[in-house]
Amino acid sequence: MKMVVVMMIMMVMAMVSEASMIEQTCKETPDFNLCVSLLDSDPRGSSADTSGLALILVDKIKGLATKTLKEINTLYKKRPELKQALDECSRRYNTILKADVPEAIEAISKGVPKFGEDGVIDAGVEAAVCEGDFKGKSPLTSLTKSMQKVSNVARAIVRMLL
Amino acid sequence: MASSDALLPISAREEDPLLSDGSRSDPNAETHGRRRPVKGLLAVTFGLFFIAFYVALIATHDGSRSNDVKFESDGTATTASRARLAGVSEKSNDQLWKLSGDRNTVAFSWNNSMLSWQRTGFHFQPGQNWMNDPNGPLFYKGWYHFFYQYNPNAAVWGDIVWGHAVSKDLIHWVHLPLAMVADQWYDANGVWTGSATFLEDGSIVMLYTGSTDKSVQVQNLAYPEDLNDPLLLKWVKFSGNPVLVPPPGILPKDFRDPTTAWKTSAGKWRITIGSKINRTGISLVYDTTDFKTYEKLDTLLHKVPNTGMWECVDFYPVSKTLVKGLDTSVNGPDVKHIVKASMDDTRIDHYAIGTYFDSNGTWIPDDPTIDVGISTSLRYDYGKFYASKTFYDQNKGRRILWGWIGESDSESADVQKGWSSLQGIPRTVVLDTKTGKNLVQWPVDEVKSLRLSSKKFDMEVGPGSFVNIDVGSAAQLDIEAEFEIKKESLDKILGDASAAAEAEEFSCQKSGGSTVRGALGPFGFSVLAHESLSEQTPVYFYVAKGKDSKLKTFFCTDSSRSSFANDVVKPVYGSSVPVLEGEKLTMRILVDHSIVEAFGQGGRTCTTSRVYPTKAIYGAAKLFLFNNAIDATITASFNVWQMNSAFIHPYSEEAVRALSRT
Numbered sequence: 001m002k003m004v005v006v007m008m009i010m011m012v013m014a015m016v017s018e019a020s021m022i023e024q025t026c027k028e029t030p031d032f033n034l035c036v037s038l039l040d041s042d043p044r045g046s047s048a049d050t051s052g053l054a055l056i057l058v059d060k061i062k063g064l065a066t067k068t069l070k071e072i073n074t075l076y077k078k079r080p081e082l083k084q085a086l087d088e089c090s091r092r093y094n095t096i097l098k099a100d101v102p103e104a105i106e107a108i109s110k111g112v113p114k115f116g117e118d119g120v121i122d123a124g125v126e127a128a129v130c131e132g133d134f135k136g137k138s139p140l141t142s143l144t145k146s147m148q149k150v151s152n153v154a155r156a157i158v159r160m161l162l
Numbered sequence: 163m164a165s166s167d168a169l170l171p172i173s174a175r176e177e178d179p180l181l182s183d184g185s186r187s188d189p190n191a192e193t194h195g196r197r198r199p200v201k202g203l204l205a206v207t208f209g210l211f212f213i214a215f216y217v218a219l220i221a222t223h224d225g226s227r228s229n230d231v232k233f234e235s236d237g238t239a240t241t242a243s244r245a246r247l248a249g250v251s252e253k254s255n256d257q258l259w260k261l262s263g264d265r266n267t268v269a270f271s272w273n274n275s276m277l278s279w280q281r282t283g284f285h286f287q288p289g290q291n292w293m294n295d296p297n298g299p300l301f302y303k304g305w306y307h308f309f310y311q312y313n314p315n316a317a318v319w320g321d322i323v324w325g326h327a328v329s330k331d332l333i334h335w336v337h338l339p340l341a342m343v344a345d346q347w348y349d350a351n352g353v354w355t356g357s358a359t360f361l362e363d364g365s366i367v368m369l370y371t372g373s374t375d376k377s378v379q380v381q382n383l384a385y386p387e388d389l390n391d392p393l394l395l396k397w398v399k400f401s402g403n404p405v406l407v408p409p410p411g412i413l414p415k416d417f418r419d420p421t422t423a424w425k426t427s428a429g430k431w432r433i434t435i436g437s438k439i440n441r442t443g444i445s446l447v448y449d450t451t452d453f454k455t456y457e458k459l460d461t462l463l464h465k466v467p468n469t470g471m472w473e474c475v476d477f478y479p480v481s482k483t484l485v486k487g488l489d490t491s492v493n494g495p496d497v498k499h500i501v502k503a504s505m506d507d508t509r510i511d512h513y514a515i516g517t518y519f520d521s522n523g524t525w526i527p528d529d530p531t532i533d534v535g536i537s538t539s540l541r542y543d544y545g546k547f548y549a550s551k552t553f554y555d556q557n558k559g560r561r562i563l564w565g566w567i568g569e570s571d572s573e574s575a576d577v578q579k580g581w582s583s584l585q586g587i588p589r590t591v592v593l594d595t596k597t598g599k600n601l602v603q604w605p606v607d608e609v610k611s612l613r614l615s616s617k618k619f620d621m622e623v624g625p626g627s628f629v630n631i632d633v634g635s636a637a638q639l640d641i642e643a644e645f646e647i648k649k650e651s652l653d654k655i656l657g658d659a660s661a662a663a664e665a666e667e668f669s670c671q672k673s674g675g676s677t678v679r680g681a682l683g684p685f686g687f688s689v690l691a692h693e694s695l696s697e698q699t700p701v702y703f704y705v706a707k708g709k710d711s712k713l714k715t716f717f718c719t720d721s722s723r724s725s726f727a728n729d730v731v732k733p734v735y736g737s738s739v740p741v742l743e744g745e746k747l748t749m750r751i752l753v754d755h756s757i758v759e760a761f762g763q764g765g766r767t768c769t770t771s772r773v774y775p776t777k778a779i780y781g782a783a784k785l786f787l788f789n790n791a792i793d794a795t796i797t798a799s800f801n802v803w804q805m806n807s808a809f810i811h812p813y814s815e816e817a818v819r820a821l822s823r824t
Contacts, residue, residue: 088271095574103318103573110351110377111415114506115319122573129572129729133270162470162506 022046025053029156034149050160051108054116057154058104061123064150065096068127068143075139082134089130089140096123096147104158113161120158124151270727270776277579279779280756283638283807284612285567286335286585288325292317292576293583295419295474295549296564297324298358298368301557303392306332308564309341310585311355317576322352324370327810328393329821331608332562332588335810336817341397342370348382348404350375355474356382357551359423359431359453359490365389367453368397369433371418372404378414380404381435383453393818405454409446412437419474422553423450425491427520434463436472436503443469443503443535445477447523459523463501469535470507474549477501477525478561480515480593480601487561487590489554493520498593500601501525502542504549505535511550511565512539513601515593529599540600543586544670545719545735545769546570552591563589563603567757570721570772572729584757586770594766597740604765605752613640613803620799622648623685623789628695631785633802637690639753639785643800644746645703647682651794655681656711665708670718670736676700676790682713685789685796689753690724692778699724699773700788701760703739703747715741717749717762717769724773732773739767754805 022045026035039045042056072090075082104119127147131138138144286308287293297309305328312325326341342353349372356370368384382403387396408417416437423431430449437444445463448456463477479488479497488497502513514534516527532539542550543565550565565586569576576582589603617633633639655661661681667673676684686702688695704716718736725732739762741747750761760769775783789796811817 084271091578092572092574095572095577099316099318099573099577102316103320106320110373111379112319114509119318119573125572125729126574129270129574132728 021048022053025050025157025160026153028160029153031149031153035153035157038150038153050157054108054113054154054157054161055105057150057157058101058108058116058120060150061104061120061147061154062097062101064143064147065093065101065123068140068147069093069097071140071143079139082139085130085133085138088133092126092130096126100126104154108158108161111161113158116161117155117158120151120154123154124148127151270729272575272578272727274578276774276776276779277575279637280579280774281581282584282754282757284333284609284805285587285754285757285808286327286810287581287583288312288327288337289812290317290580291315291582292319293325293585294319294322294566294568295355296551296566296585297355297370299551299553299562299564300358300360300366301553301555302366302394305330305392305394306555306557307394308335308585311566312340314340317580317582318573322354324353326395328818331611332606333608333611333808334821335808336821337811337813338393338395339813341394342384342399346372346382346399346403347375348372348380349399351377354379355419355549355551357420357422358553360556366394367423369405369420369423369453371420374404379408379417381406381417381420400454402454406435406448406456409458411439412446416471417446421475421477422490423453424477426523427493432523434475434477436475438471439465441470442467443472443505445472445475445501445503449523461522461524463523464525464527464534466533466535469503469505471505472503472535473506474504474511474551475502476513476550476552477518478552478554479518480561480591482593482598483595485592485595486559487554487592489556493518498528499525501527501534502550502552503534508537509548511542511548512536513542514539515599515601541737542591542601542603543768543770544737545771547586547770550586560590560606561592562606563591565770567770567772570731571727571774575729575774586757587752587759589765589768594740596742597766600740600766602765603768604761605750605759609640609752612806612808614806616801616803618801619787620797621787622795622797623787624795625789625791625793626679627789628688629787630693631687631787631802633785633804635781635804636783636785637753637755637779638805638807639689639751640803640805641687641689641751641753641785641800642748643687643750643798644748645685645799646746646797647705648795648797651682651791652713654793655707656713661707663707663709663711665706665714668704668706668714668716670704670716670720670734673704673734675720675722675734676702676718676788679790679792680704680706681792682706682794683716683791684718685791685794685798686749686787687751688786688788689751689758690773690775690778691784691786692775692782693784695786697723697725697775697778698786699758699771699775701749701751701758701769702788702790703749703762705747713741715739715747715763717760717767719758719760719769719771721771721773724771724775726776727774730774735769735771737767737769739763752805 022039026032029035100119100123104116107115127144131144292313294311308327310325324342326338327335329335352373354371372382383400383405384397386394387398408414420435423433434445444465447459450456479492499518504511514527518525527533547565552563567584569582587605594600594602683704684702688698688700691698700720708714717739720734721732752759758771
């Protein structure tokens with residue numbers, strides 16, 4: 001009987017504490033649901049501190065940028081008339097991968113989060129500019145909008161480290 | 163996502179031992195089980211329920227552990243979410259949304275011509291890559307030394323080491339080899355910001371922050387390898403580093419940027435280091451005799467709640483009566499002390515004037531309502547200006563201020579152009595002996611050596627006028643101007659009781675920029691302006707009537723129309739500026755390609771802006787004088803100089819020799 005009660009209490013505590021860090025953090029971001037789904041989907045999410053959560057989001061930015069670059073490459077063949085805009089998007093998304101992400105990872109890990117904030121904000125800026133280059137006829141809208149949303153959530157979490 | 167029902171059979175099977183095997187159950191159950199079988203069954207059922215919930219929870223985590231998270235599914239924030247975005251950060255997606263939402267904007271792309279124009283002619287910057295904080299500035303054996311945070315590998319922050327350059331005059335620089343790199347465990351993750359101190363024997367010690375191999379922030383000691391080398395090319399790190407580690411109560415990543423030391427009346431050296439405790443910004447104090455071992459004071463130099471982390475703290479004396487610099491160790495009745503800190507949260511440098519108590523190493527502000535770091539407290543600069551640091555120039559008896567001027571463009575552009583960041587033009591800093599309530603900054607005199615041809619103008623400008631000022635090339639200029647609002651216009655406004663008192667509501671940032679016309683302003687110059695005015699950067703005074711019928715003057719820089727580019731930040735910067743009885747309105751503007759530095763009323767209010775025109779570049783950059791007031795006529799008397807370039811040299815023996823001869 002006592003063992004069952006103890007087990008019940010432990011399980012309730014485990015349930016409550018497991019959800020709480022991610023939920024608490026995500027409540028302070030502009031997109032709670034997106035934040036939770038991004039962090040929950042990563043195995044590191046359940047045991048990460050704020051720094052760790054920020055790094056997970058930077059990883060998501062990296063993954064999304066890679067995915068978008070692949071899409072841009074396929075679009076060159078499918079939509080050759082969009083070459084100019086695709087070139088610019090390619091440049092912008094390469095910046096996210098090669099400049100923004102490494103900068104954010106280094107800054108967040110080393111405790112100078114303001115440079116991490118710069119990096120994640122810029123990821124959103126680059127995506128928005130890429131989107132704008134298609135003048136309303138973008139084939140990348142859902143991807144660029146995602147990047148901006150993830151960037152906003154990432155930024156909110158990085159700001160918690162300041 | 164598996165349902166808990168599907169899992170119940172498994173958990174039930176796992177629980178079977180509890181039900182079927184009496185020998186493994188709670189011993190109490192044996193004795194109590196027969197007497198209260200219902201209670202036992204209830205407890206077990208609850209137990210099963212909770213186990214089921216727990217396993218279901220794990221299962222849902224497993225189920226959603228995939229990289230194909232549906233980003234697009236939920237665009238809306240729940241009512242429970244709120245963004246705690248404290249402070250204002252310049253680069254924001256919001257500003258960009260406004261611009262890219264305009265479908266009529268031509269798709270914009272930076273080309274090399276536009277980007278290469280952005281490099282400055284006479285501001286300090288390395289040949290390429292990223293720079294941030296000024297470090298350890300000093301004057302030694304005839305040379306001004308400048309060190310700086312530098313990334314040798316990219317045009318964004320990272321891999322930080324110490325860059326180094328020397329100059330005879332703070333303007334013409336020769337780059338030198340890197341002074342310090344990340345070659346020890348105690349700075350393996352970054353050779354960060356630090357300051358120099360001169361010892362009594364004339365030798366130099368450098369204290370700097372290292373980010374250790376475990377990313378702990380510590381303070382390290384370094385000194386020149388050869389004091390006979392005026393170029394101080396090589397630096398030695400003390401074998402006993404680190405000399406300071408984060409003290410108890412201070413987190414390992416909240417301990418950086420040691421200051422220049424000053425002598426206490428007890429004959430020790432004292433330094434201060436910024437940090438935070440929760441959200442309170444603080445400055446820790448340490449005493450030392452040899453820079454190797456330190457004694458932490460129990461008292462803080464100062465603290466201000468809700469200001470966040472204090473970076474790049476600076477602490478120095480200013481004379482109450484004399485317009486000159488003071489050595490960092492000077493103290494006495496004719497002296498006030500400045501505490502300055504860079505606010506990590508807002509990227510703003512704030513300072514306050516106050517009194518230092520040497521006996522316990524504390525300082526209190528003259529006016530606690532504008533204490534360091536409070537949003538309304540004084541700033542060196544109301545634009546883009548951070549991580550600033552002063553040093554005492556014993557060569558000319560001045561205190562000189564360096565400030566890091568970051569970019570306001572996208573990192574894509576920085577990567578494409580291959581560099582990022584500038585230093586502001588070095589400024590002298592003194593207490594404003596007329597107001598006693600603020601500092602006054604002014605570009606070092608040596609800037610004048612760059613002045614080439616000049617043109618003098620005297621004009622009267624009626625309301626709503628734009629006058630092209632023909633000065634030839636307009637990307638490198640020094641402008642000094644004096645303005646007066648015609649007496650009739652002033653009298654009319656002051657005498658008109660119904661004229662709204664707008665001074666209390668007005669701010670450069672929020673009042674809509676230079677196109678919003680008032681009775682007595684805006685008027686000033688529009689720099690880096692295209693002849694069509696499609697791109698322009700107005701620097702102006704806006705005079706407004708206050709409730710007490712007194713006039714209040716604001717000094718602003720409006721970069722909102724500085725560029726067609728949609729990936730740059732274009733704020734309106736500025737602040738009110740004290741104007742004393744009988745003073746004319748004066749401004750000085752240094753234009754140097756993508757940087758515009760504006761000094762109002764002799765440097766009482768200073769504003770640095772970064773601008774990135776796409777059309778108003780090279781020969782198409784023009785200068786205009788304008789008066790956008792509704793009624794007032796102004797008179798303007800001004801000089802415009804073409805500015806030569808400083809031709810900053812990469813390191814070579816020849817370049818050093820050439821500079822030595824000047």
